Amino acid sequence: MKLINAKSGSANANTISDALSQAIHEHRLAPGTKLGEDELSDIYGVSRTIVRTALQSLAHHQIVEIKRNRGAFVAQPSLAEAHEVFEARELLEPRTARTAALHATPDDIVLLQDHITQEHAAMNAGDRGRALYLSGRFHIEIARIANQQTIADIINVLIARSSLIIALYWRRESALCESQAHHALIKAINDNDGTRAEELMQSHLVDLHSALNLSELPAVEQDLKSMLLGDSGR
Amino acid sequence: MKLINAKSGSANANTISDALSQAIHEHRLAPGTKLGEDELSDIYGVSRTIVRTALQSLAHHQIVEIKRNRGAFVAQPSLAEAHEVFEARELLEPRTARTAALHATPDDIVLLQDHITQEHAAMNAGDRGRALYLSGRFHIEIARIANQQTIADIINVLIARSSLIIALYWRRESALCESQAHHALIKAINDNDGTRAEELMQSHLVDLHSALNLSELPAVEQDLKSMLLGDSGR
DNA sequence: GCGCACAATATTGTATACAATGTGTTTGGG
């Protein structure tokens, strides 16, 4: 496992959980990956106490699963969870986008456009993981603009889980071109057109949701089992 | 501080956080109360390690605030947070109630009616705290019936925070008679009337939200300060 | 050679010891 920000000697629980969270979000850590405590405490130069705090924090966000006496693993959301996450986002985000459109200041617009620019740059640089991370941040930014910190926190968690869901269930056929939808959203927000912003966000989320593969995929830990059971060629 | 379930010797982090959570929900622990680690580890007969895990869990749910080098305190949501929490609930719960109405089985109805009965019993017994706790569980139960575990988890957190908000900002004039609204909701759900369930939940939440005191209350910890500054009489 | 039981190892769970920080008290000076 290779992680950035692995400075030795001066990391606290937040920096570790943030680093892991970002790594997961950018698909540098795949679902099912074991996150050993000793391993992480070596990497970050802190005791297991701190590492455990960080892992518990990630577990609360449901992007890490802690199995008793087995350790921490990057979560593998089930297909049911995947649908639930997007359904929750569809309840929260459209109305929040409406509010954001009514509250947005010129500075906010600049910030959002900056996001898009970076997103585009990452995409052109071939760094799909970073583009995905940035597109998630875009959604959180909208909740912040709506002056709804509580909803922003909830969306933050849902987006982290969405990243795992995309890693597991994304259909390769459908291209992940979020920047177009985001661009349209910025325009609606800039025009203070709440209704349009709400509609755009709604359809954007429906698009994402419908681009998921409907068939249940085998979990990484289950891969071995299913392969040994003979269906390796499928 | 006096807490139930204080068995010595066999508690894990979950039992402690659940006990504290319930105590907070039932208003046996007031906002601002200091939750000392040694104190809790004595009460539950475990080391501070376990207590800290429990407190961190509650902090993630935002019903406990951990101040670095100062300790853990029962959270004191600001008025802005209070509004945000109810706005989030208004986005999530009505639509979820609709789904529940369409999914509910006869067993579910029985379970909900059971809830109401207990709620009523607690109210008659003068145990307002327990009635409040049960009424919260009622809302979570609806999300469960809607087959939306993710949303149920979110609502669970929001309701815990709502309990703190009620403790801080409730107007005494307005009676807290939720069982009527809940009764009407059960009827709509029993009739599989999704639209009506959604409407009822919406108005129920608006009622709760509008029953908050609009003026910011002084935080408990600030009481001392403001008294020492001379405005003791206000 | 195969399967099961047992032992060795590695990893996590818990408790405790020590360090760091904040709080309250006491004492000295004005």
Place this chain on the structure above:
DNA sequence: CCCAAACACATTGTATACAATATTGTGCGC
């Protein structure tokens, strides 16, 4: 008598030692 600085105390933060559990490896019997 009041204020301030320094000290003592209490509490939290972190690291480490030990215990419990799961996993892996080995050897014995069949």
